[in-house]
Amino acid sequence: MRIQNSGFKIIILSLSTLCASLFTASSAYAMHISEGILPFNWALLWSLAAMPFVAWGLYKLKKESSVDLSFKPLVGLMAAVVFIISCMPIPVPTAGTCSHPCGTGIAGILVGPAISILITAVALLIQALFLAHGGLSTWGADIVSMGVMGSFAGYLTFKTLRSVKINLAVSGFMAGLLADWATYLMTSVELASGIRGDEAFMPLFLKILIAFIPTQLPLGILEGAMTAGMVMLLYRKRPDLLVKMRVLKPEEVAG
């Protein structure tokens, strides 16, 4: 791809490449557990745990796309969006550094957990293969934390809040927030069990959890805001899309 403009270059650079170099203690393994951190057994275990979910996503994909030819391209598009969002460094004032949101909350809301997991798996694989962001051996672990936990948390939060008539923006915000935090909780579990060696699990887990807090607390809020913004944008400008993806019922859009 050509980059013609230095100003734009700066934005894109800050969007995608600086994220690699500006990571800090806690955000370093914020969402993506890097290649090689997990020993073989753990890598295998998490991969086995992730596979049924991915298979579920594929099953759904097949079902949906057989009635709607435009479904696969749409899923591909969402995967690209998740890819870009989760490459985006966000300055976190409390830690004076950068971390990144994951975008699974919005995906969970728009296409449901099954497809959202599939989307995350795809985005993670491209990042692992071509950016050394995450890894092949930690792919399974990353799918479990970002895909499974994030998607379900986002989806369930949104559905629950919507069913008790909470408005769209707040539901979106909470979905994004909880998706982010659920991911970080799970990542801490995976990391603690993966690198503890002979240490006890709990203390290390807490240590990691605490290390995450300065970045992940505000980041969750940011992700919430972003998710809410995206939902509201679609609601205002393209409600037909939300109806098509069954986020809203047609009668909720009219007027």
Next chain:
Amino acid sequence: MENSVRLDLDIKSFKYPDNTVALSDIQISMKSGEFTGLLGSNGSGKTTLLKVMDGLLKDFDGSVLLDGTEIRRLSPKEIYRKIGLIFQNPDEQLFAPTVFEDVAFGPLNMGFSEAETSERVLGALRDVDMEHYAQKSIHNLSFGQKKRICIAGLLAMGHEILLMDEPTAGLDPMGEYRMMRLLTELNRKKGVTIVMATHSVDLVPVFLDNLYILSRGKIVRGGSPEEVFTAPKDMEEVKLRLPHIAEMIYKLKHEDKIGFGKIPLTVGEARREILKIMEDVKED
């Protein structure tokens, strides 16, 4: 500023990152208040040249001077207060959700108040005959309507130099004619310097002062329309043709040996020439 040089190009070569050489050896300059045309076949480099003149493409060998200063040394703000570019593909230019918001983007950035902006926007929309569409979503316009909004977006800003990449492609004949009238007016009355890339050979002679023909990234000919449009064969070499009117008279003159003097390029001129010839014939 009358007759001072506003844009002075001396481009040795420009290469895209995939090594396509899109421009080479280009030396032209546009004086203040001139209406210049760039004519050339597909892929001849018109768009590339306009983007270079607009400061969007910077990796060229040579120099582009805007009012005497190398354009790569100017900040975007300094460039875009003076120069406005209309992109060939409207989708490259429109980004705001509604027509009004899109056209208002420029004036707001120039620091106009809301009232002033709104006035400018409506004026510009009226100029392109789209005043009833202000609240419509950009996405829901026809191609020609999008093209009109692109033009309105620049008109609302009131630039001193306008670069237009096929401004009339996709407009209906009436729109095309009105657009060209509007541009001529801007040019004549307000002294706006205009550079227009186009394929519309029929339109060119009616409006332009100066004309350059591009072929494979090189300027192969330049001058007034009369000087440039000569024999059909020369035009075919660069994948262009004469205006229809000129073609007909050319054939009458050279194949049917009817004694036309110079080849007229527009309907009006041709009509006069034909009437004159008929008088001559009658008198014989």
Next chain:
Amino acid sequence: MENSVRLDLDIKSFKYPDNTVALSDIQISMKSGEFTGLLGSNGSGKTTLLKVMDGLLKDFDGSVLLDGTEIRRLSPKEIYRKIGLIFQNPDEQLFAPTVFEDVAFGPLNMGFSEAETSERVLGALRDVDMEHYAQKSIHNLSFGQKKRICIAGLLAMGHEILLMDEPTAGLDPMGEYRMMRLLTELNRKKGVTIVMATHSVDLVPVFLDNLYILSRGKIVRGGSPEEVFTAPKDMEEVKLRLPHIAEMIYKLKHEDKIGFGKIPLTVGEARREILKIMEDVKED
């Protein structure tokens, strides 16, 4: 199938979701092997009409019959084996990374072998004069080049019915002429039924059998080019104009009272008419 009706439209009305009524009361039909033109100003509904004929827009009142079957009852596969549509904006049509892959997409889906596909692709690229660009990335083409690739993408599939939305807009004059020649050839030699939406009034009379004028979503006139292009005033009402040649002769006839018979529409015809008049004048 000679002269059987292939597309039969009877559209009471079509509304976009934002309640724009884009078409109303349209009754036309295209016979096998006909070359039909749709002429109309910006926003008159040409693109909408083509999309309806292509089965892309379905929420209309009325019926569209493809070979006698209501098009909304046909599967995409059944429709697109017969009909191909070229979009007005090339960016809506091109999606593969390289030129070759994009053009090959259709033939591959039709089940041709790799060898056969490759042959078709190269043939189609040659037809649009782009054979040297097969490996270039789609993104890196000029507007007119993209337009050519769109056309190649359909040519490679060999449809029986082609719907073309401004196929020549953005092409250089030579490309425009070659494209129209190619279409005429497809139409005359292979019996391809062609419907073309266009603004190019100068081009129309040379090539088309039939012409409809759309204005605000309605068909306001139809017939052969001679029947449709009458007085300049009528054309201006629908924001169009006469071909330049016709305009000139029209003025000579009505304003300068020169005794032309019928108004010629093309360069060739006009030349003959002028020669005839000169003979007459001489003999007087």
Next chain:
Amino acid sequence: MQIFSEHLRKDHGLSGIDARVKLVFALVLLGLVLSYKGFIFPVVVLAGCLSGCIYIRVPLKIFLLRFSEPLFIIIILVLLKFFFSGSEVMFSVEVFGINITGHSDGLKEGLTIACRILGAVSVLALLGFSTPFTALMSALSWLRVPKGFVEILMFAYRYIFVILEDAQVIYNAQRNRLGYAGFRRGLGSFGTLTGSLVLKAFDRSHAITVSMIQRGYDGDMPMLKHKPFRALEVSGALVIVSVMGVAWKIL
């Protein structure tokens, strides 16, 4: 986009090798590195892959970019292990009332993990640098990765470029009309950019689908066919893998 390796020289010795061979080879090597308990073997692998990268002349800038994230993580990890875990005290100082203790066994453990990470990352980096995306994709489908998954991968990869390209286009258009003038309007411009980017992306995906259906897309993308394996490549890979296996065992 520089972050992808597509633009790398296509004419080096490794690019011609069948992507399937490279993929399986990389997976086996990765498994060996991860299941190894010490740090000698990963270092050997690292050295091998680094020489591979030098051989195919990966530009230094891109190379550093690729390794910057893992390197950072490694530093953090080692520090974490060194100061917070382990039992054998190496040194202990008090700074401003805080007791800082370094552990030698913690350090060793940290370094072991560090080597494992570097080894694994270098394997993937070499794979990524030497193989075009589409080739990797068809290798995946040969490995019986479900077709639906590979298709989504291809769509996603394509859209990443489309979206980035659109971002650039919108940015240029904004700049042209004096966008990003001043901080407040700059933020506003950026908001408009992201908003329209999302909407444009959906429109784009819709348009692309329509265009694909028009040209006969029926839910399955046509896939590249595989050429037969070449004996030399396969046996070469086998030899290296077995040497590595032996090394894994004895080191």
